[in-house]
Amino acid sequence: MHAAFEDYIGIHLRNAHLTIANCIKHQLLPYQLAPEQNLIMLLLWKQDGWNQNEIAEKLNKDKTNIARMLLNLEQKGFVRRVVQSEDRRYFNVYVTENGKKLEEQVIPIIEEANRQFCKDIDEQELKEFLRILSKIRTNASTAIMKKKVCDGYEK
Structure with missing residues (x-):
């Protein structure tokens, strides 16, 4: 599933x-x-x-x-x-x-x-959000480079 x-x-x-x-x-x-x-x-x-x-x-x-x-x-x-x-x-x-x-x-x-x-987002929450967002972006870039997720994608 x-x-x-x-x-x-x-x-x-x-x-x-x-x-x-x-x-x-x-x-x-x-x-x-x-x-x-x-x-x-x-x-x-x-x-x-x-x-x-x-x-x-x-x-x-x-x-x-x-x-x-x-x-x-x-x-x-x-x-x-x-x-x-x-x-x-x-x-x-x-x-x-x-x-x-x-x-x-x-x-x-x-x-x-x-x-x-x-x-309604305090400074600490915003910092944490940006940190996590950066991790997601890094993980996505790594996946592209390894072609695990985006097979066939060429940059």
Whole structure:
């Protein structure tokens, strides 16, 4: 007999992620910023000048999708892409003045949302949750590498 639907950790993680992403999506609508684009902007607001490959690796996203999102962010005037002098195939991404103004509007919204998501969870519980989540991520990565769970998966 296999586990009940509710017993699969992936179901709980997926549902939590979708609920959070949906909440963020609605809050960012007035700013023309999708949740995935927001992740890129959060990285750039923290440290300007990432290249496309670094962003893709940091967010664990496909380079093609990152390229498309960066183009969209550039068209909206939030970032600018600068070709690297040593290799013209690559570029670094920088926040524009409009992107900095966006930061002033979006960061308080994201921080308040994060507070709401963690409401009624004390600091120790949150630390424990993040520790366990890290273990789950490590175990999943190990399973992929060993192909125990995701047979045929190639990264």
